[in-house]
Amino acid sequence: MSKLDKTEVLNAFEAAYEAANGNKPEITTKPGWYSIDGGKNLRLAEVAELTEQLTSGGSSEKTVKKAPAKKTKTKTTVPAVKKAAFTVTTENEDGYTAEEFWIVYLARKEHDCRLPRGVM
Known part of the structure; x- marks a missing residue:
């Protein structure tokens, strides 16, 4: 196995692809x-094989397939606000918020406790 030079292989492929298709390929490297x-x-190595196929004019199952046309994003209108199937109450029926509940609950315990993470 011989070592392939990345820049030489990619440059040769770009030239062969451009000669065969008339435009430069979009190559994404990972x-x-x-x-x-x-x-x-x-x-x-597979890119090198494709270069040989493009320069020889042969077709194979591994020929480069063009990507589907990119869809352009269109502006969408915001639909009207739908009325919720439930009502939201702003006052707690118990009189406690979640933070207040934990403070009271842990204060009633016989031993020292910490508040849960995210509370105060």
């Missing part, structure tokens, strides 16, 4: 993997 035009992740 550690050890290369994604061409949003397609399947390939190793550097």
Whole structure:
């Protein structure tokens, strides 16, 4: 096995791809993997094989598939506020908030206790 030079392989692939398709490929690099035009992740050796296929003009099952067209985000209108199926009361029926409940509950214990995390 010979060592492949990453920059040489990618430059050769870009040139072959541009000659075959008329535009430059979009190559996304991840550690050890290369994604061409949003397609399947390939190793550097597989990219070198694709370069050979593109330069020889042969077609194979591993040819580069173009990614589907990117969808542009469109503005969506905010729907009207729906009326809730329940009503929210602002006053506690017990007279305690969650923090107050824990303070009172732990104060009634016979031994010293800490408040739960996030309370005061």
